[in-house]
Amino acid sequence: MTRTSPPLHVVWFKRDLRVHDHVPLAEAAARGPVLALYIAEPGFWALPDSSGRQWRFVAEGLTELDAELRARGGGLVVRTGDAVEVLRDVLDRMPVAALWSHQETGNAWTYARDRRVAELLRERGVAWHERRQHGVIRGLTRRDGWAARWEKLMRAPVAEAPAALNPPVLDGAAIPSAAALGLADDPPQRQPGGRDAGLDLLTGFVGPRGRDYRRAMATPVEAFDACSRLSPHLAWGTLSLREVYQRSRAELAAHDGPDGDRTQAQSLVSFRSRLHWHCHFIQKLESQPSIEFTHFHRAYDRLDRDADPAKLEAFAEGRTGYPFVDACLRALAAHGWINFRVRAMLVSFASYHLWLDWRATGPLLARWFTDFEPGIHWSQMQMQSGTTGINTVRIYSPIKQSRDLDPHGVFIRRWVPELAGLAAKALHEPWKSGAAAGLDYPPPVVDHASAVRSARDRIFAVRIGAGYGEEADTVQARHGSRRSGLPRTGRGPRGRADAKQRRESRQLGLEL
């Protein structure tokens, strides 16, 4: 490429590793030659919430993205380095018409990086076109009308992948290994990355695999198969939220008539509401980036959380002495995924029973999650720690959850083999009968009843403080949803499906 060639449209792939329904790519390709660029940023991958499992999932997505681009005559240019330096190098080497990307609602690091990129482009007089891929709205001051706008975006036609692309005009390097980025761990049972794997999951889930989703999603015994498992694909963009939404909507239409499968339809309705929550939670971080570090409701700054390294270590190692908690922690560490109810219970246990700060446990959990999505993660960390000021304080009993979700101890035996020989009735509280005596399994790190009492007292002492309600109103005005925006099932104005959905939403603190 020479300085007299037509200027390039640089498409910067971030958390959107696909060519299908990729609006920036489609728009750029319609205007001229494209440079498809991915920047592996060592600074990002060194963050405390980044991990090897996330990178490897991304790397698998990049390999397939490159193949998709090649199939159209193009190819992916991968560069490793600081984004500003890489982009500066591109701008120095060739004429660039514009930079194209999706809007990113990331953590403080990516926000600062994007500001530096914007500054560079301003200096060079190059436009940066950022397009929405989620229902998140930049610069939003109030939530009114948000749900309707979400629906409109999700129902808009998907962007066609460009039929033909120009060959890459720059040399790229190989996709760096995890080791080259200083990343080591990768759990043996992590789910595979790449669009093909995502499409297989989607097809299976909107078909028979997802039929029992609604009934089985809470228990880790069944959730690994019953849930969609699409979260890492949505987090890293190997599938677009819109295509997932539209596929589930089409399947729902097929099941929503008198001859349809009502169970499947209800599961699809529940699933679709979660796609809505995806953006609802990311919007909170977009509107208030500080929630990565500070409480939604600042009265909780007064809480004197424990910085006890022994408790944090017990949590990190899955040796808290609560068998179900430990089984869930170990399963998460090994798979890079666990279902919503368990995530909520684990954070509740860490923040209330162990009285640990969510800012200490948050990065640990984020690294474990292949699907780490900052907006959902930090909102949920605070919600399950009782610090939003607008949600019900829900302290899960790890013993009740154990009995309810794993009554026969199947999951506990699989993940806590130290206790595999115990009878089911002893598994939930082995310390009571002394059944674990002599086994290599610790006693409970805290006493359940007294830990809960103490946590409740401390949380409620904050809630009765002066001015608490006023600030909670401010948080609600900024972050609370106005109405569900969820379309009805077609089974009457307020079908049973809707009622359950509303109940689920309320439990999640979505004020419908």
Ligand SMILES: Cc1cc2nc3c(=O)[nH]c(=O)nc-3n(C[C@H](O)[C@H](O)[C@H](O)COP(=O)(O)OP(=O)(O)OC[C@H]3O[C@@H](n4cnc5c(N)ncnc54)[C@H](O)[C@@H]3O)c2cc1C
């Ligand atoms: C403390 C905590 C941290 C979490 N961190 C993350 C995270 O980093 N990344 C992430 O994707 N999800 C996170 N979640 C939400 C939820 O647990 C996962 O989205 C879900 O378990 C992913 O599995 P799935 O794809 O099979 O979900 P499904 O139940 O099949 O749902 C489909 C999709 O809807 C979205 N979704 C589902 N539940 C929620 C929810 N409660 N809030 C927002 N969106 C939702 C996800 O994109 C998910 O892929 C977190 C939840 C908690 C309690």
